Amino acid sequence: MDLAIAPLPGGFGARVETDLARTTGSAAARALTDALHRHRVLVLPDQHLSHADLLAAGFLFGAVDTATDRRYTVPGFPGLTVVSNIHENGTPIGIYDGDQEEEWHADNSFKPQLTAATLLYSVITPGKGGETRFADATRAYADLPTGLRARVDGLSAVHSIQHLTTQQANAADGRSSTQAGTLAQLPEVTHPLAPVHPATGARALLLGSMVIPRVEGLPETEGRMLLADLLTHTTDADYLYTHRWEPGDLVVWDNRAVLHTASPCDSSRHPRLLYRAAVR
DSSP, X not given: OOOEEXXXXXXXXXXXXXXXXXXXXXXXXXXXXXXXXXXXXXXXXXXXXXXXXHHHHHHTXXXXXXXXXXXXXXXXXXXXXXXXXXXXXXXXXXXXXXXXOOOOBOTTTTSSSOOOEEEEEXXXXXXXSOOEEEEOHHHHHHTSOHHHHHHHHTOEEEEOHHHHHHHHHHHTTTOOTTTTSTTTTXXXXXXXXXXXXXXXXXXXXXOOTTXXXXXXXXXXXXXXXXXXXXXHHHTSGGGEEEEOOOTTOEEEEETTTOEEEEOOOOTTTOOOEEEEEEEO
């Protein structure tokens, strides 16, 4: 299957012109997955997807992860999660960590198996703010000095949903979307600081501004300094793509190759509603 693909400026990411509601079959799945591995972020504009369509799109990239927080799962559609700053009766209808939310991460790094790809579909788009920023953790790793790269290759970090909950709450006046959720008691897991991508063979820096309590084998202060330095490097402007959402945008990213974060958004003036599917 031939796809109309236009690389985005900045060294990674591509715009793909196709109607995912009508895109099916193994050839389409191979073409889209190959494009994802090559470009790391795919932007597919002007989609008109039902919940069933979005799930079907997820399965083009692999098996959709249904082990989601049940509080934010779309009823009747296991694997679809609501992401929103809209409140009903004082309670957010989806994942929401405050108007100033900024947390660099790879999705579900607190699970033993990393999410392979994430699909995020925009339905209500804020007029200002609420962008999603992506950092090319693959190129950032490749650009590390040789000695630092060798050091990173031999290190692993602990990822903890409990640590994430505490850090989110500290940053958002006690608010944390993971607190008291159905995934909140997952045990700590360990991942390499720069895992090898199983499909491309490339390493990427697996970091998180709130989810990592420590680097294994390093004193606490040294580990924190290393993580901070690596994250500062990876989120430098040279490695960033900022997606400003339009209604109907679907963005798919290779979760083993990039990091991402939401941007601040005034929920009282600019509602946002998206649906997310994660692929194992």
